[in-house]
Amino acid sequence: MNKISGVKGVNIPEQFLITPMFVFFVIHSMQVGVGIMGFEGYIAEHAGFDSWISILIAGAFMHIVLWMTYSLLHSSGGDIVSIHRGLFGKYIGGFLSVVISLYFLLLALTVLRTFVEIIQVWMFPSLQMKLFTAVFLGIIYYLVVGGFRLVTGFCMISVILTLPLLLLLLFPIQIGNVNYLYPAIEHGFVDLLASAKATTLSFLGIELLLIFYPFIKKPQQSVKWAHFGVFFTVLIYLATALVAFIYYSEEQLKQVTWGTISLWKIVEFPFIERFEYIGISLWVYVIIPNICLAVWGATRIPKRLFKISQKKMVILYCVILFTATLLLDDRQIVEKINDFTSQVGFYVLLYIPVLFVISKIFHKVRDTNET
Amino acid sequence: MWKRKKKRAREKKQNELKEKSDETLQTLFEALKKSDDFKSYQAGSNRYVVSYLGTLSEPKLINHSILPVLNENVFFTLEEMKNMLPVEDLEITEDPTGVREKIMKGYIAIQLKESDKNVLLIPAVTVEGRQVSIPEVEFSVVGPKEAFVESLDKNMSLMRKRLTLPQFTMKEVSVGKITKTRIGVVYIDGIADPDNVNTVLQRLDAIEYDQIIDSSFITQMIADNSTSPFPQLLDSERPDRVVEVLVEGKIAIVVDGSPHVLTCPTTIVEFFSSSDDYFLPWPLASVFRLVRLFAVFFSVLSTSLYVAILTYHHEMIPEELMSTIVSSRADIPFPPILEVVILELTIELLREAGARLPTKIGQTIGIVGGIVIGTAAVEAGLTSNVLLIIVALAALASFTTPVYQIGNTIRLIRFPFLLGAQMWGLVGVSMIMVFYIGHLIKLKSIGRPFFAPLYPLRFRDLRDAFIRLPFNTQSERPLQTRPVDPIRFNRKRASEKRDVDE
Numbered sequence: 075m076n077k078i079s080g081v082k083g084v085n086i087p088e089q090f091l092i093t094p095m096f097v098f099f100v101i102h103s104m105q106v107g108v109g110i111m112g113f114e115g116y117i118a119e120h121a122g123f124d125s126w127i128s129i130l131i132a133g134a135f136m137h138i139v140l141w142m143t144y145s146l147l148h149s150s151g152g153d154i155v156s157i158h159r160g161l162f163g164k165y166i167g168g169f170l171s172v173v174i175s176l177y178f179l180l181l182a183l184t185v186l187r188t189f190v191e192i193i194q195v196w197m198f199p200s201l202q203m204k205l206f207t208a209v210f211l212g213i214i215y216y217l218v219v220g221g222f223r224l225v226t227g228f229c230m231i232s233v234i235l236t237l238p239l240l241l242l243l244l245f246p247i248q249i250g251n252v253n254y255l256y257p258a259i260e261h262g263f264v265d266l267l268a269s270a271k272a273t274t275l276s277f278l279g280i281e282l283l284l285i286f287y288p289f290i291k292k293p294q295q296s297v298k299w300a301h302f303g304v305f306f307t308v309l310i311y312l313a314t315a316l317v318a319f320i321y322y323s324e325e326q327l328k329q330v331t332w333g334t335i336s337l338w339k340i341v342e343f344p345f346i347e348r349f350e351y352i353g354i355s356l357w358v359y360v361i362i363p364n365i366c367l368a369v370w371g372a373t374r375i376p377k378r379l380f381k382i383s384q385k386k387m388v389i390l391y392c393v394i395l396f397t398a399t400l401l402l403d404d405r406q407i408v409e410k411i412n413d414f415t416s417q418v419g420f421y422v423l424l425y426i427p428v429l430f431v432i433s434k435i436f437h438k439v440r441d442t443n444e445t
Numbered sequence: 446m447w448k449r450k451k452k453r454a455r456e457k458k459q460n461e462l463k464e465k466s467d468e469t470l471q472t473l474f475e476a477l478k479k480s481d482d483f484k485s486y487q488a489g490s491n492r493y494v495v496s497y498l499g500t501l502s503e504p505k506l507i508n509h510s511i512l513p514v515l516n517e518n519v520f521f522t523l524e525e526m527k528n529m530l531p532v533e534d535l536e537i538t539e540d541p542t543g544v545r546e547k548i549m550k551g552y553i554a555i556q557l558k559e560s561d562k563n564v565l566l567i568p569a570v571t572v573e574g575r576q577v578s579i580p581e582v583e584f585s586v587v588g589p590k591e592a593f594v595e596s597l598d599k600n601m602s603l604m605r606k607r608l609t610l611p612q613f614t615m616k617e618v619s620v621g622k623i624t625k626t627r628i629g630v631v632y633i634d635g636i637a638d639p640d641n642v643n644t645v646l647q648r649l650d651a652i653e654y655d656q657i658i659d660s661s662f663i664t665q666m667i668a669d670n671s672t673s674p675f676p677q678l679l680d681s682e683r684p685d686r687v688v689e690v691l692v693e694g695k696i697a698i699v700v701d702g703s704p705h706v707l708t709c710p711t712t713i714v715e716f717f718s719s720s721d722d723y724f725l726p727w728p729l730a731s732v733f734r735l736v737r738l739f740a741v742f743f744s745v746l747s748t749s750l751y752v753a754i755l756t757y758h759h760e761m762i763p764e765e766l767m768s769t770i771v772s773s774r775a776d777i778p779f780p781p782i783l784e785v786v787i788l789e790l791t792i793e794l795l796r797e798a799g800a801r802l803p804t805k806i807g808q809t810i811g812i813v814g815g816i817v818i819g820t821a822a823v824e825a826g827l828t829s830n831v832l833l834i835i836v837a838l839a840a841l842a843s844f845t846t847p848v849y850q851i852g853n854t855i856r857l858i859r860f861p862f863l864l865g866a867q868m869w870g871l872v873g874v875s876m877i878m879v880f881y882i883g884h885l886i887k888l889k890s891i892g893r894p895f896f897a898p899l900y901p902l903r904f905r906d907l908r909d910a911f912i913r914l915p916f917n918t919q920s921e922r923p924l925q926t927r928p929v930d931p932i933r934f935n936r937k938r939a940s941e942k943r944d945v946d947e
Contacts, residue, residue, distance in 0.1 A: 093901070095902070193872060197757070197758075197869075197870065197871075197872065198869065201869075206869065209876065210876065213876060213879055213883070220883060220886070224883065224887055227901075228879075228882065228883060228886065230902065231882055231886075231900065342763070343763075344763065344766075345762075346762070346763070347760075347762075347763050348758070348761045351758045351761055351871055352871065354871075355871035355875045358872060358876055
């Protein structure tokens with residue numbers, strides 16, 4: 075395949091590759107981030123309590139985009155940098171790659187800043203942001219310089235560690251009211267689509283595949299795992315959203331910013347209560363691989379483009395993240411940056427099908443010319 | 446001035462080293478004669494020169510087998526003497542360095558005349574050593590009761606008698622500029638991965654140090670990351686345990702003079718498995734292993750969780766439980782972190798004192814520390830009862846680790862958690878945990894992942910990790926060691942079942 079496209083595949087030494095199964099964990103941890111903490115309010119804005127259908131629509135869209143990404147990558151054998159170079163040439167392609175790199179940086183910033191916001195709101199109103207962010211980024215630096223394999227390992231640990239949090243959803247179900255969900259499907263298709271678009275921020279992350287594809291040992295076998303990953307994410311979102319819809323009334327949900335965290339609040343055991351503290355603390359294990367993957371992806375592109383040391387890029391990006399996090403010190407701005415990232419992410423997701431079509435045409439034209 | 450002196454000293458040393466390389470028998474004997482336990486005298490009918498180190502050579506052999514022969518016969522060549530002496534493994538050599546090495550080991554050197562270049566070397570080594578005794582660090586109630594001793598040869602024989610296999614191989618190297626310590630790299634040829642063996646041999650070769658006193662020197666020197674608090678080679682004093690892992694395809698490093706044998710490549714879960722696990726039925730062994738794992742987490746996290754919850758998140762504790770804690774903490778003037786640090790340091794002091802003292806006094810210290818100081822601290826209002834219970838339990842839990850080395854690690858790593866808890870409560874604890882997990886994933890044991898079988902995830906190895914499944918399911922050797930021959934036994938035949946009434 076490489077011969078046809080004329081793009082040289084990226085060869086990664088074997089000890090840095092990951093087995094196909096781990097694509098599941100990478101895709102899943104990249105998708106689940108801060109979004110799940112409060113996405114119920116966002117998505118219910120347009121389609122109300124019918125928006126669980128929107129999650130399914132968005133999920134289906136994700137599966138299609140994932141399929142396109144794989145087909146794009148299979149035919150080129152490289153990553154986004156080589157695809158861009160092959161299609162648009164050195165300069166325009168390079169520029170587009172840099173844009174993607176900055177997009178991942180933006181993702182990392184959004185997740186980091188939102189998580190700091192959650193900690194400020196729920197645990198420490200007088201948090202020393204400077205010190206906290208510095209230590210947080212220090213840990214991220216330590217993990218990212220360990221390489222992609224290390225980050226992948228951490229993704230797996232994070233999925234396993236946070237799986238028990240799903241059990242907490244059983245508590246609100248007991249006191250919830252299923253009738254809130256009826257009557258089903260009272261909103262129009264346009265509303266559902268609008269809600270589906272609002273879900274985007276929570277589903278962002280599969281674009282990372284464009285970068286880490288050369289790191290998969292047998293890429294063909296990883297397709298099913300990637301789809302499993304997306305499917306698992308859809309399931310978790312669906313479950314969380316349904317439980318939230320059962321628990322809150324529609325009016326109430328509009329007032330709640332962090333729906334999922336508020337759900338944890340009601341869990342009680344004889345020796346411990348207020349589970350949101352445990353939930354947020356455990357969420358550190360979800361946030362860190364998420365940011366690590368984004369930073370890794372963001373720094374991998376300049377390394378491929380300009381042949382500069384990735385370590386230096388990680389330091390540079392961490393410094394940028396640090397300053398940006400400190401500059402955005404307002405709840406309103408945090409909300410705005412979330413909206414902005416959501417928009418940008420949506421366009422990046424739309425860009426993949428465009429790229430897909432362009433590359434198909436490109437190959438067709440080249441094939442006919444050659445024969 | 447000082448620099449010049451240093452330079453001169455270095456030159457002098459180099460000259461000395463040079464001299465050593467062109468030494469002759471004469472210079473060698475002169476150097477040895479400075480020491481009073483070196484004996485050199487003329488004996489026998491023809492005044493042969495007999496020289497040896499009196500403190501290293503067996504006097505019985507000299508008196509009964511060598512001197513009588515020398516007295517009764519007349520020899521004109523060493524070859525004749527060699528044929529007459531009733532001792533095995535004799536050697537005639539001219540090489541002065543060879544003679545030096547052999548004499549320093551306890552050989553007897555015989556020359557026909559003093560100026561003669563040919564030397565007959567007779568092995569008469571006698572080394573005082575401890576008898577094989579019961580294991581003290583890794584004690585187990587059932588199972589073999591032999592422990593390694595400080596001699597490489599004895600340790601080898603302890604292993605060989607359990608593993609009667611010609612493929613059981615030992616490669617000997619000597620490490621240490623001055624001590625020239627003998628180190629044996631032991632493995633089963635045909636099971637152990639040759640790559641692993643080469644890695645170990647290469648790393649041993651690369652060691653630049655003057656003395657190797659114990660195997661723990663080697664652990665630190667050939668570790669992949671020597672700044673990590675986690676030991677990356679497992680040390681054991683039980684021959685049965687070492688043989689067990691040798692059969693799995695691992696490599697053992699035996700150091701002369703050390704009663705602990707190192708095995709590698711190892712994983713973090715191996716440090717929490719004890720040899721008892723294989724002597725008990727598998728359901729019991731699995732449960733005990735899980736208890737031990739829980740104990741480790743409890744020991745590391747309990748005090749930091751106490752600090753985190755009492756400092757920042759009191760809301761988490763239900764009302765009824767809160768009243769208990771409040772009443773126990775009512776008179777205490779310190780914040781939780783200070784209270785914890787005081788008690789943790791006390792426990793650490795007790796441990797250090799207990800480890801340095803002879804056993805009999807050690808018990809007294811335990812009683813004094815545990816009962817007197819603990820009760821007094823609570824009564825004086827320095828610490829709360831609840832915390833005392835938690836700290837004591839945490840200390841107790843840390844003693845459940847079957848390997849001593851990892852126990853020390855656990856002692857140390859709880860302090861960063863305390864710091865994290867004091868800084869940002871539960872989030873801080875989580876962040877420190879993230880750091881340690883990342884660190885563990887990064888670690889390698891002679892190039893093989895240390896965090897396996899968790900990451901890379903190996904279902905095959907998980908059968909003997911957190912739980913131990915029955916023997917008939919363990920039909921393959923662990924992937925961790927990359928064994929050349931991965932099959933242990935025929936699984937089908939092992940799990941053949943009889944039908945009803947057959």
